[in-house]
Amino acid sequence: MTYKKTYLLLGAFLFSSVSFAQKKDLDNYIQNAPFKMPAIVLPTIPNHVVNVVDYGAIGDGKTLNTEAFAKAITALDKEGGGQLLVPKGNWITGPIEIKSNIDFHVDEGALVQFSSDISQFPMYETSPGKYDVVSPIWGNNLHDVSFTGKGIFDGAGGSWRPVKKMKVTNAQWDSLQNVGGVLSDDGKIWWPTAAAKNGEILSKSITKNKDATLADYQQLHDFLRPKMFTLSKVKNLLLDGPTFRNSPNFVINPRQITNLLIQNVIVYNPGWAQNGDGIDISASENVVIYRTKVNAGDDGICMKSSGFKEGKVGLQNVLIADCIVNEGHGGFVIGSNTDGGMKNIYVTNCVFEGTDNGIRVKSNSGRGGDVSNIYIENIAMPKIKNTAILFDTYYDDAPIGSTNKSRAAQHSGDKIPFFHEFHVTNVVCNDAKIAFQFRGLPEQPIQDLYFKNIVIKSSETITGEQAKNIVFDNVLINGGKNFEIPSSLKDAIIIK
Known part of the structure; x- marks a missing residue:
């Protein structure tokens, strides 16, 4: 033949x-499956709905809604959980900490736009002498959490990521320089800020210093790009429907999850996104990724x-x-x-x-x-x-x-x-x-x-x-x- x-x-x-x-x-x-695959246990969410608008959020693409999201989630948490409803609109925000028993539902036409002002994302201590930038979507030691709806989460990755000239077209390269930023000494890498460029060099000494302080790590803030979605140590996690796009680093990076279902999701980073992984599953068990589309850097x-x-x-x-x-x-x-x-x-x-x-x-x-x-x-x-x-x-x-x-x-x-x-x-x-x-x-x-x-x-x-x-x-x-x-x-x- x-x-x-x-x-x-x-x-x-x-x-x-x-x-x-x-x-x-x-x-x-x-x-x-060719091995005994356990059935996925879905989150159990109380039948209670809170609209983020009721806590002062304004979806006009201008207002910073970090506090409104925090208040709405805190209110749900005190009531034992439920659905956080984000209606159609452009909702600018800083980092969002999720809690147990919550369904974060983004309606079709809703854009949760994480701020391009990267100073809105503080640093925190990960272990003694080690610090990192808080992720746009984060939470630890949780149970029964979901993200649903046909809306969009956007990580404003262009405000964080360096770009290699070899990975983009001439027109894209010219466009980057027109918006500002600085070039590497050899002219081959565009950095969004001088602090990000300098952080590459400073990190080699600061990250090796066991006695480094928060002040030391603040010099690396612009360089240490956060991953967009970093829920960790969660039992029963569902992502069903939303688009997660334009991350400073990895897009979706769940860690130590038991019972994880990702379905009907779109994950997007441009092909030139530095370290722009789509979905990275870390140290988890009973995981399903189903009918999901990914574009990654x-x-x-x-x-x-x-x-x-x-x-x-x-x-x-x-x-x-x-x-x-x-x-x-x-x-x-x-x-x-x-x-x-x-x-x-x-x-x-x-x-x-x-x-x-x-x-x-x-x-x-x-x-x-x-x-x-x-x-x-x-x-x-x-x-x-x-x-x-x-x-x-x-x-x-x-x-x-x-x-x-x-x-x-x-x-x-x-x-x-x-x-x-x-x-x-x-x-x-x-x-x-x-x-x-x-x-x-x-x-x-x-x-x-x-x-x-x-x-x-x-x-x-x-x-x-x-x-x-x-x-x-x-x-x-x-x-x-x-x-x-x-x-x-x-x-x-x-x-x-």
């Missing part, structure tokens, strides 16, 4: 599978496991279905923080289009852990800029405390990543630079990866080293199975 016919047949099957799967309900995916939908509880796997029981990722460094991503360990992740019926990499699994020594029982199936990946499927434990990011990004520096940590027991089935990629990359560590190769029914069209076939027992079952690269395998991987790849 010719490559073209093979590609079209499997492609037609895959795309019809994606289309068909969109008609399935969530229970179907949970019941058919960095990783699209990403799994991390730092901040885990001792004695248990940091990230486990995750289902990702019927999702679309456009721009980003990767469509579905694991890492680089895998030190808490991960298991039982199921990604199905998704489209990754125009991302730098399709499936991206990355870590390095110093931040690695055991990652296994990962299932990825029915994935369409049109127009991947670099690598279709990538496994890398030499990820080019120095371990904490290191100033050398050389290959040798990756061995300086004691937390060694171990990627094994991955099952990848029914994947079509019609355009990539490289089909597969496998790069393990000498002390811990990547191993036991199983690929079945994979069709990739690419300029290069396979690169890598330090891997074993990689099984290719009906894997076609550029229409055939007789693709070149580098000598460093000849004993590792088994072709069926």
Whole structure:
């Protein structure tokens, strides 16, 4: 059979599978997961509604409503919870702290616009001698929280983010300079403020000072860009309907959540947003991301496991279905923080289009852990800029405390990543630079990866080293199975 016919047949099957799967309900995916996926427990919200207008909020796009949001949430909290209603309007605000038993409902036509005056976002102590900027949406040690409605949350990221000239058009670059800001000494990076630019240098000494004070960290305020949504230690969290966009850093970064459902959500950061991840799930369990669209400046939908509880796997029981990722460094991503360990992740019926990499699994020594029982199936990946499927434990990011990004520096940590027991089935990629990359560590190769029914069209076939027992079952690269395998991987790849 010719490559073209093979590609079209499997492609037609895959795309019809994606289309068909969109008609399935969530229970179907949970019941058919390749591991025992617990049913998601939804938040229980009291039947009580508070309108933010009743607490002095004015949605005119001019009035600062930070105090009004705080008063409304406090009133709900005293009553035992309920729904905070944000009607149509442009609601300017500083940071919002959410409480338990609250549904934050943004009506269609409502824009919760976080202030472009970044002085509205104070710093707080995260641990002795360490400080950070408070996130636009935050809350800790909560239960039963939801964000619903068809409104928009906008993080005013352009007031915080540096921009690399290489990532934007000439017109965009000129536009940035017209609004102000400063350039790096080499003229390749635009900073929104001089303090942000200077913070890059100051951070190298201040963040290493164990006795640093709040006054010291205030010098880094403009540089330390907050993540937009950082609820942590929450039981039963739902995001259903809103758009979350334009973050200073990551857009959605829930941490240590038990029972998390993200569905019917749009997550947007521009493709040039520095560190502009879409959804980063950290150290959580019983997680579903369903029918959600992501555009990101960095990783699209990403799994991390730092901040885990001792004695248990940091990230486990995750289902990702019927999702679309456009721009980003990767469509579905694991890492680089895998030190808490991960298991039982199921990604199905998704489209990754125009991302730098399709499936991206990355870590390095110093931040690695055991990652296994990962299932990825029915994935369409049109127009991947670099690598279709990538496994890398030499990820080019120095371990904490290191100033050398050389290959040798990756061995300086004691937390060694171990990627094994991955099952990848029914994947079509019609355009990539490289089909597969496998790069393990000498002390811990990547191993036991199983690929079945994979069709990739690419300029290069396979690169890598330090891997074993990689099984290719009906894997076609550029229409055939007789693709070149580098000598460093000849004993590792088994072709069926």
